[in-house]
Amino acid sequence: MRPGHRQGAQLLNAPDDHLREETVASETVFAGRLLEVRRDRIRLPDGAEATREFIVHPGAVMVVPMLDDGRLVMERQWRYPLARVMLEFPAGKLERGEPARDCAQRELFEETGYRAAHWARAGVLHNAIAYSNEHIEIWFARGLVAGQRRLDEGEFLDIELVDAGELDRLCAAGAVTDAKTLIGLQWLQNWRAGRWSIDGFTP
Amino acid sequence: MRPGHRQGAQLLNAPDDHLREETVASETVFAGRLLEVRRDRIRLPDGAEATREFIVHPGAVMVVPMLDDGRLVMERQWRYPLARVMLEFPAGKLERGEPARDCAQRELFEETGYRAAHWARAGVLHNAIAYSNEHIEIWFARGLVAGQRRLDEGEFLDIELVDAGELDRLCAAGAVTDAKTLIGLQWLQNWRAGRWSIDGFTP
Numbered sequence: 001m002r003p004g005h006r007q008g009a010q011l012l013n014a015p016d017d018h019l020r021e022e023t024v025a026s027e028t029v030f031a032g033r034l035l036e037v038r039r040d041r042i043r044l045p046d047g048a049e050a051t052r053e054f055i056v057h058p059g060a061v062m063v064v065p066m067l068d069d070g071r072l073v074m075e076r077q078w079r080y081p082l083a084r085v086m087l088e089f090p091a092g093k094l095e096r097g098e099p100a101r102d103c104a105q106r107e108l109f110e111e112t113g114y115r116a117a118h119w120a121r122a123g124v125l126h127n128a129i130a131y132s133n134e135h136i137e138i139w140f141a142r143g144l145v146a147g148q149r150r151l152d153e154g155e156f157l158d159i160e161l162v163d164a165g166e167l168d169r170l171c172a173a174g175a176v177t178d179a180k181t182l183i184g185l186q187w188l189q190n191w192r193a194g195r196w197s198i199d200g201f202t203p
Numbered sequence: 204m205r206p207g208h209r210q211g212a213q214l215l216n217a218p219d220d221h222l223r224e225e226t227v228a229s230e231t232v233f234a235g236r237l238l239e240v241r242r243d244r245i246r247l248p249d250g251a252e253a254t255r256e257f258i259v260h261p262g263a264v265m266v267v268p269m270l271d272d273g274r275l276v277m278e279r280q281w282r283y284p285l286a287r288v289m290l291e292f293p294a295g296k297l298e299r300g301e302p303a304r305d306c307a308q309r310e311l312f313e314e315t316g317y318r319a320a321h322w323a324r325a326g327v328l329h330n331a332i333a334y335s336n337e338h339i340e341i342w343f344a345r346g347l348v349a350g351q352r353r354l355d356e357g358e359f360l361d362i363e364l365v366d367a368g369e370l371d372r373l374c375a376a377g378a379v380t381d382a383k384t385l386i387g388l389q390w391l392q393n394w395r396a397g398r399w400s401i402d403g404f405t406p
Contacts (some may be wrong), residue, residue, distance in 0.1 A: 003362040030233040054284040081257040082335040133284040157204040172399040
């Protein structure tokens with residue numbers, strides 16, 4: 001097999017029938033309080049059958065909240081699967097039928113107490129493509145006004161106001177490793193440098 | 204609650220007893236071919252009990268393979284949970300007891316046929332901290348020599364040689380959304396700019 005040298009739209013819209021997997025049968029094999037796991041029988045491109053197991057996820061939203069002084073509103077939160085506190089941007093799961101922007105506003109307010117005058121969508125990421133259909137929308141928020149947050153019952157987290165340069169140093173040093181937060185910083189830095197654009201937001 | 208204004212080491216090593224969750228009981232509630240799901244009863248900081256469900260994952264390695272001409276060795280692969288082809292850096296799961304570097308070399312060779320003379324570890328990311336303990340080590344590879352790949356049975360993927368500027372445009376346009384791949388580009392660009400350092404690798 002020779003490597004391809006496609007570019008741009010060709011790279012994205014190249015023929016994919018030789019890669020495509022078709023669903024033969026699908027069943028829910030675990031339905032918990034938080035997680036739903038589906039197991040599908042699939043047909044591979046060569047006609048053989050195989051199994052795929054994955055999390056069915058409603059999707060989520062992350063907010064990069066920028067104070068007028070340039071600092072970022074972030075959270076320190078215990079992440080049980082990793083048994084440690086992580087420094088992250090605010091984020092939360094979409095409720096059924098909820099527009100992403102509404103989710104962004106709701107999660108930012110509930111978790112931090114901040115409301116924002118200006119909102120813009122930067123993009124989307126897929127964080128576990130081998131075993132989850134989760135997508136995380138990336139939203140930016142400006143014109144922040146502090147208020148009283150309303151954490152869900154059983155939710156505990158600290159708010160930290162973090163300088164972007166400080167966040168960059170923590171990421172470079174391997175002290176911040178949350179994927180969505182790294183990508184939030186990536187969007188912030190590329191946008192501030194005028195390299196990546198966010199509709200409706202000028203740096 | 205007043206927001207914190209900690210910096211650097213203070214931000215990382217701040218007291219966390221008021222955030223910590225303790226394990227009360229743990230059970231495996233799903234053990235499939237690919238996924239293992241655990242459900243734990245936990246004690247919250249206020250003494251109440253709650254449930255946590257998460258994927259137990261062995262960890263993975265991603266490789267950012269740089270050809271001498273500056274292009275990157277990437278893959279187009281069908282990702283069943285998303286029902287589409289994704290453009291991504293080579294990656295794979297750690298086998299039991301396997302050092303990350305060995306895994307990086309093995310996955311790069313098996314999936315692309317390339318061997319690399321020089322390897323360096325950039326960092327690590329955690330991609331689904333709400334419901335998985337997965338970590339992905341980020342490795343850079345240089346001095347690449349092409350060979351014959353050895354895909355696992357049932358594995359189908361295309362190799363693409365992609366210019367870094369082209370990858371940047373695809374990420375900025377929202378056409379590349381795989382989290383590990385976005386972070387691979389972030390490391391690459393910050394390293395090339397002399398901003399983030401990778402032990403043993405000079406830009």
